[in-house]
Amino acid sequence: MDKHNFVTIADLTREKILYMIEMAQEFEKHPNRELLKGKVVATLFFEPSTRTRLSFETAANRLGARVIGFADPKVTSGTKGETLKDTILMVSNYADVIVMRHYIEGAAQYASEVAPVPIVNAGDGAHQHPSQCMLDLYSIYKTQGTLENLNIYMVGDLKYGRTVHSLLMAMRHFNPTFHFVAPKELAMPKEYKLYCDEHGIKYQEHTAFNEKVIADADILYMTRVQKERFSDLMEYERVKNVYVLNNELLKSAKPNMKILHPLPRVNEIAYEVDDNPHAYYIQQAGNGLFAREAIFCDVLGISLDEVKNDKTIIL
Amino acid sequence: MNKKEMLVAAIKNGTVIDHIPSDKTYQVAQLLGLHNLGTPVTIGYNFLSKKLGKKGLIKVEDKFFTDEEISRLSVVTPNIVLNIIRDFEVVEKKTVVTPSEIKGIVKCNNPKCITNNEPMKTHFHVENGILTCHYCEKEQDINKVELC
Numbered sequence: 001m002d003k004h005n006f007v008t009i010a011d012l013t014r015e016k017i018l019y020m021i022e023m024a025q026e027f028e029k030h031p032n033r034e035l036l037k038g039k040v041v042a043t044l045f046f047e048p049s050t051r052t053r054l055s056f057e058t059a060a061n062r063l064g065a066r067v068i069g070f071a072d073p074k075v076t077s078g079t080k081g082e083t084l085k086d087t088i089l090m091v092s093n094y095a096d097v098i099v100m101r102h103y104i105e106g107a108a109q110y111a112s113e114v115a116p117v118p119i120v121n122a123g124d125g126a127h128q129h130p131s132q133c134m135l136d137l138y139s140i141y142k143t144q145g146t147l148e149n150l151n152i153y154m155v156g157d158l159k160y161g162r163t164v165h166s167l168l169m170a171m172r173h174f175n176p177t178f179h180f181v182a183p184k185e186l187a188m189p190k191e192y193k194l195y196c197d198e199h200g201i202k203y204q205e206h207t208a209f210n211e212k213v214i215a216d217a218d219i220l221y222m223t224r225v226q227k228e229r230f231s232d233l234m235e236y237e238r239v240k241n242v243y244v245l246n247n248e249l250l251k252s253a254k255p256n257m258k259i260l261h262p263l264p265r266v267n268e269i270a271y272e273v274d275d276n277p278h279a280y281y282i283q284q285a286g287n288g289l290f291a292r293e294a295i296f297c298d299v300l301g302i303s304l305d306e307v308k309n310d311k312t313i314i315l
Numbered sequence: 316m317n318k319k320e321m322l323v324a325a326i327k328n329g330t331v332i333d334h335i336p337s338d339k340t341y342q343v344a345q346l347l348g349l350h351n352l353g354t355p356v357t358i359g360y361n362f363l364s365k366k367l368g369k370k371g372l373i374k375v376e377d378k379f380f381t382d383e384e385i386s387r388l389s390v391v392t393p394n395i396v397l398n399i400i401r402d403f404e405v406v407e408k409k410t411v412v413t414p415s416e417i418k419g420i421v422k423c424n425n426p427k428c429i430t431n432n433e434p435m436k437t438h439f440h441v442e443n444g445i446l447t448c449h450y451c452e453k454e455q456d457i458n459k460v461e462l463c
Contacts, residue, residue, distance in 0.1 A: 106429040106450025
């Protein structure tokens with residue numbers, strides 16, 4: 001069997017995305033199983049990311065695997081000048097699958113080419129974060145009952161936010177209409193608008209963020225506007241409170257509309273929104289567990305049928 | 316062939332690359348790996364040329380480059396012609412065909428790319444004159460590349 005990796009979301013087919021969502025649904029019904037009993041999962045975090053690491057490690061543990069790895073690169077031989085290739089080959093001797101987060105772009109792709117075991121990309125610099133995208137897709141599907149024909153509003157930092165770029169590409173199969181709401185300095189880059197044009201994806205751009213602009217949204221995907229992204233700090237001061245969501249702005253929202261956010265949130269969603277029925281960002285993070293259980297099974301060659309007929313479920 | 320061009324000796328069998336933009340001569344030599352050859356090689360540059368002003372010229376005896384080797388030149392001199400010489404006659408003219416993939420020739424211009432942080436070969440996909448890094452997916456123009 002060919003080795004499966006989970007390195008990028010861009011080349012997943014429509015069928016594969018729906019297949020992964022269906023598998024995540026099975027794990028949501030029964031998250032605790034022994035499908036990976038006897039397996040060892042390595043989590044190599046060359047860049048710290050507590051949230052992502054805990055989610056992957058929980059997924060592995062709930063499937064009965066054991067987990068090795070490091071959360072802080074300072075403790076590894078990388079600091080002694082070891083190459084990534086050597087580290088990956090060494091860990092391949094021990095583990096059945098490697099989950100890796102790295103600050104270098106393309107690191108996961110390279111690791112997948114040298115490693116004899118499957119590689120799962122848990123983020124490689126500003127490049128890709130496909131498991132986040134998978135849980136975003138699952139959250140959209142779960143709250144809307146479909147991925148088809150949705151109005152998706154992306155708000156905040158659309159220039160550097162890799163999650164919005166990945167989501168944009170993954171949604172191309174499902175006839176979305178995008179609305180890009182951002183300050184000029186952080187607008188959606190040309191290459192992604194070109195991507196939309198090439199794939200017949202409809203989009204509109206807005207700099208204003210108000211009740212009326214977002215009234216048609218099915219999904220409101222919020223991101224953080226970070227001070228360090230601005231070359232002009234005056235500009236930052238001008239816009240920093242413009243892209244903050246509060247209950248006032250949600251008055252005209254459609255009943256089915258849900259608010260997503262890749263987290264961590266700082267001030268872009270007022271705390272009062274947490275109790276609003278449209279808020280979904282905390283549950284969204286919880287969906288990461290089911291999406292990552294599905295990713296583990298897929299890369300280890302366990303099919304949807306096997307998951308559906310699983311006799312190892314712990315009730 | 317007139318006397319003016321005979322500044323450099325004719326070869327019996329091999330490859331003559333004429334009309335190289337003068338300042339690209341050494342890059343062409345490097346990309347073709349001429350420093351590793353055992354056969355006689357003549358490299359000249361700053362010859363007067365009506366078309367280019369100044370041109371470079373390379374003659375390699377008893378060596379016929381493969382299409383793969385020639386395709387390496389696409390990042391530096393895409394419009395160049397290689398003359399295949401047999402028994403002092405030009406028997407074939409080969410042009411540079413830009414390949415769909417380029418490995419180990421061009422640097423990725425993204426300092427955060429894995430290829431600039433690990434001892435490994437670069438790898439690009441080529442489409443319409445744009446190189447896309449196989450690893451970090453950053454794009455660069457084929458006319459503005461830096462060699463490895």
